[in-house]
Amino acid sequence: MNPFDSSLLDPVLETEHSTNAAQFDRRDFLRLLGGGLLVCLAPPAAISQESGRGGGGWSGHELPKDLSAWIHIDADSKVKVFTGKVEVGQNIRTSLAQQVAEELRVPFDSITMIMGDTDLVPWDMGTFGSRTTPTMGPQLRTMAAAARETLIEMAADRWHIDKAALTCDDCKIVDPKTARTISYGELTRGEKLVKTVSGEVHLTPPAQWKIAGTLVPKAEGRDFVTGKHKFPSDITRPGMMYGAVLRPDGFNATLSLIDTTGVGRIPGAKLVQDGDFIGVVAPDAYSAQKALAAIEARWKVPEQPSNQGLFEYLKNNPEPGADSAPQHVSGNVAEAFASADIKLDDQYTVEYIAHAPLEPRAAVAEWTDVHPSDESLSPHPANPEDDSRGPRSPGTPKVKLTVWTGTQRPFGVRDELMQAFHLSASQVRVIQPDMGSGYGGKHTGEAAIEAARLAKAVGKPVKVVWTRQDEFTWAYLRPAGLIEIRAGLKRDGTLVAWEYHNYNSGPAAMGTYYNVPNQLVQFHPSKSPLRQGSYRGLASTANHFARESHMDALAHAANMDPLEFRLKNLTDPRLRAVLQAAADKFGWAQAKSSPTCGNGIACGFDKGGYVATCAEVAIDPATKKIHIRRVVQAWECGAIVNPDGLKNQLTGAIVQGIGGALFERILFSNGKIENAHFVQYRVPRFSDTSQIEIVLLDRKDLPSAGAGETGLVGLAPAVGNAIFAATGSRPRSMPMAPDNS
Amino acid sequence: MPDYVLNINGGRFKVTAPEDETLLSVLRTRLDLTGTKYGCGEGQCGACTVLVDGAPTRSCAVPVAGVANAKITTIEGLEQHGVLTPVQQAFLDEGAFQCGYCTSGMIMSATALLRDTHQPGDDQILAYMNANVCRCGTYPRILAAIKRAAQMPAPTTGGAK
Numbered sequence: 021m022n023p024f025d026s027s028l029l030d031p032v033l034e035t036e037h038s039t040n041a042a043q044f045d046r047r048d049f050l051r052l053l054g055g056g057l058l059v060c061l062a063p064p065a066a067i068s069q070e071s072g073r074g075g076g077g078w079s080g081h082e083l084p085k086d087l088s089a090w091i092h093i094d095a096d097s098k099v100k101v102f103t104g105k106v107e108v109g110q111n112i113r114t115s116l117a118q119q120v121a122e123e124l125r126v127p128f129d130s131i132t133m134i135m136g137d138t139d140l141v142p143w144d145m146g147t148f149g150s151r152t153t154p155t156m157g158p159q160l161r162t163m164a165a166a167a168r169e170t171l172i173e174m175a176a177d178r179w180h181i182d183k184a185a186l187t188c189d190d191c192k193i194v195d196p197k198t199a200r201t202i203s204y205g206e207l208t209r210g211e212k213l214v215k216t217v218s219g220e221v222h223l224t225p226p227a228q229w230k231i232a233g234t235l236v237p238k239a240e241g242r243d244f245v246t247g248k249h250k251f252p253s254d255i256t257r258p259g260m261m262y263g264a265v266l267r268p269d270g271f272n273a274t275l276s277l278i279d280t281t282g283v284g285r286i287p288g289a290k291l292v293q294d295g296d297f298i299g300v301v302a303p304d305a306y307s308a309q310k311a312l313a314a315i316e317a318r319w320k321v322p323e324q325p326s327n328q329g330l331f332e333y334l335k336n337n338p339e340p341g342a343d344s345a346p347q348h349v350s351g352n353v354a355e356a357f358a359s360a361d362i363k364l365d366d367q368y369t370v371e372y373i374a375h376a377p378l379e380p381r382a383a384v385a386e387w388t389d390v391h392p393s394d395e396s397l398s399p400h401p402a403n404p405e406d407d408s409r410g411p412r413s414p415g416t417p418k419v420k421l422t423v424w425t426g427t428q429r430p431f432g433v434r435d436e437l438m439q440a441f442h443l444s445a446s447q448v449r450v451i452q453p454d455m456g457s458g459y460g461g462k463h464t465g466e467a468a469i470e471a472a473r474l475a476k477a478v479g480k481p482v483k484v485v486w487t488r489q490d491e492f493t494w495a496y497l498r499p500a501g502l503i504e505i506r507a508g509l510k511r512d513g514t515l516v517a518w519e520y521h522n523y524n525s526g527p528a529a530m531g532t533y534y535n536v537p538n539q540l541v542q543f544h545p546s547k548s549p550l551r552q553g554s555y556r557g558l559a560s561t562a563n564h565f566a567r568e569s570h571m572d573a574l575a576h577a578a579n580m581d582p583l584e585f586r587l588k589n590l591t592d593p594r595l596r597a598v599l600q601a602a603a604d605k606f607g608w609a610q611a612k613s614s615p616t617c618g619n620g621i622a623c624g625f626d627k628g629g630y631v632a633t634c635a636e637v638a639i640d641p642a643t644k645k646i647h648i649r650r651v652v653q654a655w656e657c658g659a660i661v662n663p664d665g666l667k668n669q670l671t672g673a674i675v676q677g678i679g680g681a682l683f684e685r686i687l688f689s690n691g692k693i694e695n696a697h698f699v700q701y702r703v704p705r706f707s708d709t710s711q712i713e714i715v716l717l718d719r720k721d722l723p724s725a726g727a728g729e730t731g732l733v734g735l736a737p738a739v740g741n742a743i744f745a746a747t748g749s750r751p752r753s754m755p756m757a758p759d760n761s
Numbered sequence: 762m763p764d765y766v767l768n769i770n771g772g773r774f775k776v777t778a779p780e781d782e783t784l785l786s787v788l789r790t791r792l793d794l795t796g797t798k799y800g801c802g803e804g805q806c807g808a809c810t811v812l813v814d815g816a817p818t819r820s821c822a823v824p825v826a827g828v829a830n831a832k833i834t835t836i837e838g839l840e841q842h843g844v845l846t847p848v849q850q851a852f853l854d855e856g857a858f859q860c861g862y863c864t865s866g867m868i869m870s871a872t873a874l875l876r877d878t879h880q881p882g883d884d885q886i887l888a889y890m891n892a893n894v895c896r897c898g899t900y901p902r903i904l905a906a907i908k909r910a911a912q913m914p915a916p917t918t919g920g921a922k
Contacts, residue, residue, distance in 0.1 A: 109860025109897050237856055244861030245849040247796015247836035251862060254795035262790065305790040306782045378800045378808055378862045378896045456798070456862030457897055488801040664856055668899065672859055675898025698805035698894065706887045709900040 050212050056094040057208045059167045061159050062218040090142060091120065091163045093171075097191040097205035099124060099131045101160060104144020105152045106136035106428060107454040108462075110728045111665035112152045114239045115232075118662060119157050122232040123164035123224055125188045126204070133239070136430045136452030146429035148460060148554060150627040150726025153661060157724055158223075165224070166217040174207045226659035226720040233720075235664040252426035252453050253382035257481035260384065262305040263474035264312040265484065266298040267494060270321035270691030271550070282314025291315075292477040299470065301478045305485075325549040326689035331369050331502040334524040339545040348531055351538030353506075356517035360508025362577050367504050368566035370525055370754040371685035372497040372550055376703055379456020380491040383425035385471035386481040389417040390447075421448050425468040426455035433465030440469050441476070459676070460554040460729075461495055492696035496553035497686055501525020503566035507536075513578040515589045520567075524548060526559025529626040529733070532567060534589040550688060556673075557729040560626045561680060561736060565754055568622035568737030573750060582621050582741065583608055592625070594656055594719075598632040599623045601715050602654035606634035616641050617649075618746025622737035628725025629657040630717075633674075633734025635710075637742040646761045648678060648708075648739055654715040655731060658722035666727050667714050673731030674712055679704045680754055681736035682761040708761075765829045769794070770838025780826035784818075785809045787825045788835060796836035796865045800894065807893030810866040811835045817873040836865035839872065848872050851910035852903070859897035867893050871907045880911050 050058045090102040101120050107113040117131040134140050136147075145151075168188055175193035176183035179200075187194050192201040226233055243249035268275070278298070283291045289302040289311035300311040325333050338344075357363060421443060427433045430450040437448045450468070467484050475482040486494070501524045508517035518536040524546035531541055555561075575585035583603050590596055603609070603621065611619040616639050623632040636650040651674050660666055683702045687694040695701045736754055743757075744750045751757070767774045769792070776791050785802075788794040788811070797820055800808030804819040811820045812834040839846045845853065848871045858864045867890070874881060874889045881889070886907050895903065 109858075109862075111859070237853070238858070241853050241856070241858070242845075244858050244864050245845065245852045245868060246840050247794075247865045249861060250795065251798075253799065254789075256793060256795075304786075306779060306786055376896060378806060378860070378894060379798070455860065457860035459896075485799065488803070668856060668859060668902065671901055672898035675900060676896070678898075697803060698801045699803060703894055703896060704898060704900075705894060706891045706900050706904070709898075712901055 050092075050214060053092055053100070054094065055208070055210060055212045056092055057167060057170065057211065057213045057215065059091045059163045059170070059215045059217060061163050062216050091124075091160070091167055093124075093167060093204050093208050095205045095209040097126065097130060097203050099126060100134055101131060102134045102141040103156055103160065104136060104138075104141045104146075104431060105156050106147045106430065106452045108147065108428060109457040110152075110669060111238060111662065112147075112156075113454065114236055115153065115661045115665055116156060116160055117239060118232045118234070118236050119161050120164045122229055123161045124168055126191045128231055128236055130191060135454075137449070138430050138434045138451075139449040143431050146432055146463065148428055148463065150629065150729045153657075153724050153726040154628055157661065161223050162221055163217055165221040166215065169221060170213075170215050171204055171207055175202050178202070178207070226724075229659075232661050233659065233718075234662070236662055237664070250453055251379055251382075252384075252424055252455050253379055253485050255384045255424040255453065255483070257384055257386050260481040260483055261301045261303055261478060262308040263292075263299055263301045263471060263482040263484045264308045265470050265474075266312060266315055266317060267490060268321075269317075269319035271324060272691055273319040273321045275317060276320045277316075277318035279316040282316065283311045286311040286314060290478055292474050294473065294477070297473060299474050301474050301480075301482055321691045324691040327371070327687055330371075330500055330549070331367075331523075333549065334500065334546040335502055335544075337547040339547055342545040344544075346540050346542035347527060348539055348541040353517050353519045353538045353540045356538035357506060357508045357519065360516050361511040362509040362574070363507070364570065364573055364577055365504075365506045366570060366573065366752060367502060368562075368569060368752045369503070370501050370562040370565065370680075372500040372552070372688070373555070373680050373684045374492050374497055374686055374701060375459040375461025375495065375555060376491065376698075376701065377457045377459060377461055379426060380486040380488060381426065381462065381467035381495065382483070382485040383423055383465075383467040383471040384481060384483045385421065385423045385468065385475040387472075387475055387479070388420050388422070390420040391417050418447060419443070421472055422451065423449070423468045423472060424451045424453060425465065425471075426458070426462055427452055427465060427468070428458050428460070428462050429464075432463065433468050436465040437468060437472060441472065459556040460498075460558070463554050464496070466494065488698065489696045492686075492701060493693045494551075496551045498555035498680075499525050499548060499552040499559065500550075501559065501562050503562065505566060505570045507570060507574055509574055509578055511578075513575075513580045513585055513588050515574075522559065522563065522566075525562040528558035529560035529563045529624065533592055533595055533625050534571070534586070535591055536589075550686070556676070557626070557732045560624070560730060560733045561677070562754070564622065564624040564626075564733040565736040565740065568624065568734075569740050569750065569752065572620070572622070572737070572741040572744065576744075586621075586623060594630045595623055595625055595632075597717060598630045598654040598656050601717060602632035602634050602652050605654065605713060605715050606636075606650075606652040608634060611636070613742070613745035615639070615746055618742035618744070620738045620741030620743070620745055622734045622741060624730065624733045626730045626733060629655065629727055629730035631655055631730055631734045633738040635735065635738035635742045637739055637746060639743070639746050644760060646682065646743065646757045648682075648710040650711045650713075651735065651738070652713045652715065653731065653734060654717065655727070656717035656719055657725040657727050659720045659724045660716060660718045661724050663716060663718070666716060669727050670714050670731040671712050673729070674735050675704050675709055677732045677735030678708055678710070681739050681756060682708075683755045683758045685755050685758055763826070765825060767825070767829065767833060768831065769833045770835060776825070778825050781824045783821050784811065784813075784823045784825050784828055784833070785820035788820060794835050794837055798862055798865055800863070800866070805892075805894075806863075807866040807870060808863055810869040810893065812869060812873060815873065815876070817870050834869075836868060839868070846872065847910040847913035847915065848875065848907070851906040851913065855902045855906040855909060857899055857902040857906035859895075859899050863893065863895045863897075867895065867903055871903075871910065874907065875911055881907070
């Protein structure tokens with residue numbers, strides 16, 4: 021296919037007849053935007069049908085049923101980009117805008133990103149799995165390039181010349197021969213043009229990038245240093261009240277006694293009781309907390325597991341009905357192990373840890389009446405499962421629920437609200453202001469549902485902000501897990517056998533990237549005593565900790581240098597490249613460990629990112645306290661979109677990784693979290709932070725991958741291996757030094 | 762509920778609140794000064810840091826009655842006539858944030874540090890700032906921003922003074 025073939029771009033004009041409800045919506049939407057050019061991307065299925073090839077590199081399952089993102093260009097050449105991805109501190113508001121600016125040939129400042137508002141943006145699965153850069157990036161680039169091509173065609177038509185003679189730059193189409201120009205705004209002014217991009221267009225190669233690939237500062241950064249930015253917990257609405265929800269005394273608790281009469285003594289406070297749900301609403305936050313405290317409740321908390329014996333529990337309590345087949349089998353691992361010259365069989369563990377985003381869960385919910393005549397103005401993207409498009413009796417008002425909340429999955433929270441309140445998709449709008457992060461911990465809509473229940477009961481907008489203790493106790497945790505590894509080597513250090521079992525921690529990045537002919541790799545889901553869920557990098561951290569610690573132990577058993585041993589068993593050139601780059605920058609060849617200073621190395625791969633980490637760890641000879649002194653991390657994830665944002669992500673990942681590596685852990689007993697406060701649950705602080713050096717390998721010849729997660733995985737094993745190099749004692753449990761760091 | 766006239770960012774704000782309501786709650790929920798953040802409610806994270814008579818103070822741990830006659834400065838009070846303070850500008854220049862939720866508290870603490878200590882060394886900065894948490898782990902850039910701000914000329918005016 022000729023990438024320049026514009027016949028694949030099929031403009032749908034406003035006047036054309038269409039039975040497609042989605043297009044009707046788009047035109048309504050365009051009308052709301054005051055005309056201009058709206059570019060939409062057709063789903064990959066349509067692309068593969070039309071172009072006769074598969075998928076264009078996108079994974080179809082995570083893309084919307086209708087259209088995946090929109091770009092709008094108005095009469096002032098200003099560009100609006102609509103995407104369901106959300107900004108949580110990973111800087112995609114900036115990096116996505118850079119990519120659109122690049123392809124559209126417009127200044128970065130002319131782009132406004134509309135993100136995470138379910139009424140305004142097309143459906144999106146959510147912001148997780150490091151998927152924004154590899155999926156939304158190319159989609160937006162494709163649409164921006166298509167918009168550029170369309171604008172060139174429009175100018176060529178207007179000037180009656182061949183479009184091939186035209187170029188574009190700085191929001192203008194340029195005819196180099198006559199030096200005449202026309203701005204995008206002039207071309208789109210008065211138009212109502214919808215273009216559906218149904219094929220691949222010519223994208224600017226990263227080697228030619230001028231805006232993408234460069235250091236563009238965080239979009240709207242000034243609002244964060246002045247306090248102007250409104251986070252989800254900062255949102256207010258006219259007439260808004262404050263809510264608080266009664267929490268049980270422990271997990272799986274049942275209410276045995278309740279006395280709510282005290283609520284009546286707090287001026288303005290109202291009790292909301294609906295089955296097991298008990299909450300209060302008051303005109304101010306102070307009174308809401310007082311009213312909640314005035315409720316006397318007794319709970320029966322059943323006996324439950326605790327930290328003691330957790331890993332045996334996880335191993336001995338498989339999740340009922342879980343698939344018991346290995347994820348990967350090759351060769352004959354038992355025979356290979358039996359005939360290996362060097363054998364190592366060990367267990368590794370990771371504790372539950374909390375995301376503890378500094379902004380806890382928060383939501384403001386507002387119920388309004390919408391008359392059908394107003395609703396036709398809604399620019400809601402089509403949803404085939406939405407029954408609200410069917411005929412309705414005219415004049416019947418319908419309720420609409422709007423919730424502002426911090427979530428990585430605005431459409432997921434919309435679904436939760438639809439279910440909880442029996443509403444259709446068009447009756448629920450979730451708006452996600454750029455939030456005080458999540459790290460995988462805000463996939464769910466607990467606060468949204470609570471605020472909506474309270475708001476419905478009192479007929480006014482209600483805000484709910486979780487307390488820190490709520491967040492530690494009632495949010496979900498990164499799974500704890502037990503990992504067993506049995507590995508065998510030939511005398512010369514060649515890996516021959518690798519058997520790997522992960523109990524409960526998770527299957528992410530569980531397979532080994534080292535060359536081993538005989539393997540068995542299996543994930544065993546367990547009944548978790550605590551609520552667990554997603555976490556930045558998922559189980560990649562645990563699996564890299566176990567694998568890279570075990571590789572280090574094998575290197576020592578074979579009397580080989582840990583770097584040399586890894587390179588001997590590793591083919592992947594991208595992983596080898598980061599290993600070598602980290603080792604060179606660190607000075608691995610010269611680094612000598614002593615009882616007070618250890619050096620460790622580890623590497624890894626997940627979600628398109630390649631990482632290698634070297635750590636220098638100091639051990640106080642008197643107290644044996646461990647301090648990470650220096651970390652060098654080499655990273656490669658294809659073509660770099662924003663080197664400054666990337667370095668910030670990788671540095672942050674290393675710092676966050678220090679917590680899980682050395683001291684973060686949830687302590688629990690009998691259904692209660694015992695360290696649900698920052699004074700008890702230690703998070704990394706300034707004084708824990710090492711010197712950090714980042715080495716970026718920019719592969720402009722390779723597609724860009726995400727970098728929000730995998731930068732976390734090298735730290736723990738590099739530190740563990742450094743501790744072993746200094747002390748001769750190998751840490752096999754994360755956190756490695758909860759009482760000694 | 763008693764009435765207070767609070768001196769905040771050079772302005773006078775009349776507010777009716779229970780005497781044991783925290784300054785943080787009053788700022789955020791009664792005066793809509795939401796730049797000051799709730800992080801833990803226990804003085805452990807520094808997200809709610811404001812200046813009370815110039816001293817960095819955890820507003821989540823101070824009752825409003827205790828600051829009724831004090832001069833309070835919040836993040837909203839630093840910028841003067843569209844000009845950022847050196848600390849604010851340095852945070853922007855260094856890109857010393859990710860999600861930005863800790864930024865207000867970091868800037869307020871750093872403002873107090875630089876007012877009290879001319880050209881602080883790394884160890885002084887770490888010790889002073891250690892009670893402020895950045896969960897995104899942006900500490901190296903915040904450290905760089907504070908050092909950068911220390912090199913910048915002090916603003917001629919500013920609510921932090």
